[in-house]
C-alpha cells in the first residue's frame with residue numbers, strides 16, 4: 001500500500017508541475033518597407049541561458065542572384081553553410097560584426113563559416129553588387145522572424161522580465177520591456193521607423 005501511495009505522490013508532484021514558459025506573439029508594422037517581413041524579434045539576453053548552438057548548421061543559398069533568406073537569425077556558435085544553386089559563379093564576403101571572404105565558387109560547392117560574435121553581419125557577393133543578406137547572431141534561442149504580414153511568435157519562453165527587441169537592417173531598432181508569465185500568451189506589437 002505504501003508503495004502505491006509513493007507512486008501516487010510521485011505522479012501528483014511531477015505531473016502537476018507547471019511548464020513555466022509562455023508565448024510572446026504580435027505584429028510588427030513599418031511604413032518603410034514594402035512588407036513588414038524579415039524583421040527579427042528577440043529576447044536580448046537571458047541570464048544563465050547563454051545557450052550555444054545545437055550543432056545543427058544553418059543554410060544560406062544563392063538562387064537566381066538572390067541570397068535566400070534575406071535575414072538569417074542564428075544562435076552564437078552556429079555554422080552557416082553558404083550554397084550556390086546558380087549556374088554562375090558567386091562570391092561570399094562579410095562586413096560587420098564578422099569580416100571574412102570565403103572566395104568565389106560554382107554550383108554544387110558549399111562553404112561554411114561559424115559565427116561566434118553577437119550582432120549583425122552583411123553578407124555580400126563581389127560578382128553581383130546588388131546581392132545582399134544579413135546574418136544576425138543572437139545570445140539565446142528565443143527569437144522569431146516576421147512573415148509577410150509582420151506576424152511573429154516566440155514559443156517556450158521561460159518566465160521572467162526581459163528586453164524584447166525588434167531589428168531589421170534598414171530600420172531603427174526598438175526595445176520593449178516585457179514580463180513573461182509562467183504560462184499563457186503575451187501580445188507585443190512594434191512599430192519600426
Ligand SMILES: [Cu+2]
Nearest residue numbers: 090125127128
Ligand atoms: Cu553573386
